Amino acid sequence: MSYPERTTSSSWAMAIVQALELEGLSGADLFADLGMDYSLLSDPDARIxxxxxTRLWQRAVSLSGNPAIGLGMGKVIRPAHFNVVGFSLLSSKTLKDSLARLVRYQRIIGEASDMALLQTPDSYVLELQIHGDSLPAPTQSHDAALAxxxxxxxxxxxxxxxxxxxxFAxxxxxDLSAYEALFECPLAFSRPRYSIEFSRQVMEAPLATGNETLAQLxxxxAGEYLARFEQTRVTHQARQVLCRLLPQGEPKRQAVASALRMSTRxxxxxxxxENTSFQQLLDETRRELAMQFLRQKRMTLLEIAYLLGFADPSNFFRAFKRWFGMPPGQYREQLQESQSMTEDS
Structure with missing residues (x-):
């Protein structure tokens, strides 16, 4: 199944280059070695x-001999590295609101990132997964995001x-010294997902930089940027329409085309x-939503099946087993076991 190429904001790429340069590497040389256009870093609207x-991180590790080089991202802080999202985070009332905005606008920073903010009785957990295209996403990109x-x-x-x-996944x-020096907290490895957890006290405390008027602005x-970014790709628009129509039953191609004000042809x-098809997009949208819904403990499998547009729950069970190689109930049990391990560690 093929989808449009994922991209990263040049602003985030600039942060990575600055961090690598603090490690003694030359960003210009790295870009030249890999045949990348270094001038894109000066264009805030450019996408890489x-x-x-991925190749940039691989080259950096090869030259430095430091597999933990991604942790150096914590040394180059600037709101503009998050593109327009950074200032939205900065004006949030609390860190919780800031994280919620990061999840909402994550695709501006990088299309490959998948974030979810989970709430427990005592904490908030940000789960992170960065996806590759033809190449698997490197561990250093995850380290960099967390740092x-x-x-x-x-x-x-x-x-x-x-x-x-x-x-960490x-x-x-x-050698854990770099991790321990940066995070100063218990570390867990070989986890299903990358994650960082903060106490409710920290996350809900008012921020001195909080300003509701500026946050809304x-x-x-950020919303306008995201709209401009996404309107260039019908795939993203169609996926949004599918999410809206699925609870009413399986969407027809004509209904989606009409919502986008174009013909089915x-x-x-x-x-x-954009290297996909309507059926592929419908299948992938259902798959992504299924993962989200199964994290909601109060939702029954029957409710999830109907929310995904399946008139017959048995069709949902067959589709889910095709996606993940197991029934949805077993998948949910594994999620809960993983969360319990995280809470107990």
Whole structure:
């Protein structure tokens, strides 16, 4: 199944380059070695393909010999690195609101990132997964995101706040000193997802930089940017329509085309230009929503099936097993076991 190439904001790429340069590498040389256009970093609206960013990290690790080089992202803090999203975060009332905005606008920073903000009785957990295109996303890109987020929060609050725990999806490295020095909290490795957890007290405390008027203004800017960004791709528009129509039953191609004010033939051609099809997009949208819904413990499997537009729940069960190789009930049990392990560690 093929989808439009994922991209990363040049602003975030600039932060990565600045962090690598603090490690003694030359950003210009790295870009030249990889055949990348270094001038894109000076254009805040430019986008860089995800696979190029993967090769950049791989090259940096190869030259430095430091697999933990991504942790250096915590040394280069600037709101503009998050593009227009950074100022929205800065004007939020609390860190909780700031994280909620980061999740909402994550695709502006990088299309490959998948974030979810979960609430427990005593804490808030940000789960993170960065997806690759033809190349798997490197561990360093995840390390960089977690390190930068913590450093950004410390910069916003003026306090050296510490997480309750940080989780990594790879085995524990032999040398943990860089991790321990940065995070100053319990570390968990070989987890299903990358995550960082903060106490409710830290997350719900008022921020000195909070300004509701500015936050709304920055939300408007971020929303307009996201709209401009997404309107260039019919895939994203069609996915939004599918999410809206699915609870009413399986959407027909004509209904989606009408919502986008185009003919079914035009919709089919535009999706084909973006290396997908209506059926593929419908299948992938259902798959992504299924993962989200199964995290909601109060939702029954029957409710999820209907919300995904399946008139017959058995069709949902068959589709889910095709997607994940197991029934939805078993998948939910694994999610709950994973969450319990995180809470107990």
């Amino acid at each position: 393909p995800q696979d190029q960013m 930068y987020l913590l450093a950004f929060f410390r910069w916003m609050t003026g306090d050296r706040i510490t997480p309750q725990r940080v989780g 790879y085995p524990a490295p032999a 920055h939300d408007q800017f 035009t919709l089919q051609r535009r999706l084909q230009d």
